[in-house]
Amino acid sequence: MSELFEKRKTIEQVEEGSELAPKFDEHGLIPVVTTDYATGELLMHGYMNAEALKQTIEKGQAVYYSRSRKALWHKGATSGLYQDIVEMRIDDDQDCVWLRVKVSGSGASCHVGYRSCFYRTVPNGKSFEAGKPVKLTYTELTKTFDPKEVYGDAPNPTQL
């Protein structure tokens, strides 16, 4: 565990204190929610291990842990699309991190080429028709970059 983090001792300390005492799951990871500072758009959902969280705090830029590559992942190191942190928050029980970022370059955050990873909507409530297959619709109609140009032959991180 990094010297930046405190041990988790009491619920009051974790929920109402000013000590950073993050909870990592059984894989040593904490989920991270990354939104665009200006628009509030959800760009991506990733994970950090203790070292990634430490480097993120030190750099002021997002460093994740890639579960598919099993390695630290300084976002932007390959693509140039760094995520500069404007504000970083942690939740009540300190088991989730929120990054509000400005993205360099084209502003994209998604390896498929879209600005946000969340480029499709799911029908629900009144827009959901029972008995019919659920059909996703696109909210982003064009890609902001060509993944092949940026990533070349690097393996696709999506796993089935």
Added chain:
Amino acid sequence: MSELFEKRKTIEQVEEGSELAPKFDEHGLIPVVTTDYATGELLMHGYMNAEALKQTIEKGQAVYYSRSRKALWHKGATSGLYQDIVEMRIDDDQDCVWLRVKVSGSGASCHVGYRSCFYRTVPNGKSFEAGKPVKLTYTELTKTFDPKEVYGDAPNPTQL
């Protein structure tokens, strides 16, 4: 698996298709990011199992799976603070759900009493001083409700 979901067959189907083919982790869960529709504020980060995702789509209201209580959790059923979904999205590899919601009543989403679960900021980059303990600061200064009045003696979901 629910009849609402397709089997995951190819990366192209998952990333570029219009079929809903969510990936549940080894515990049968998918992470969910919930933001306020009007402000973009991150309200909470939770999980759904297949049944919770199905009920969320059918109701148009957030239904989570509580890992601490090991039960379906129709948000608002105890507190009255229902989360009505304005838009629901899924990410590139379909292993994360984004809900954009309007919250009933006081608008709070956090069991500690704050509007957002993310009521504390973490210093980073230029605001981080190496060698000193990391000190969280509060972005929400007042609670929107008294958890004891709303939840009574129900056990606190935070786990150490």
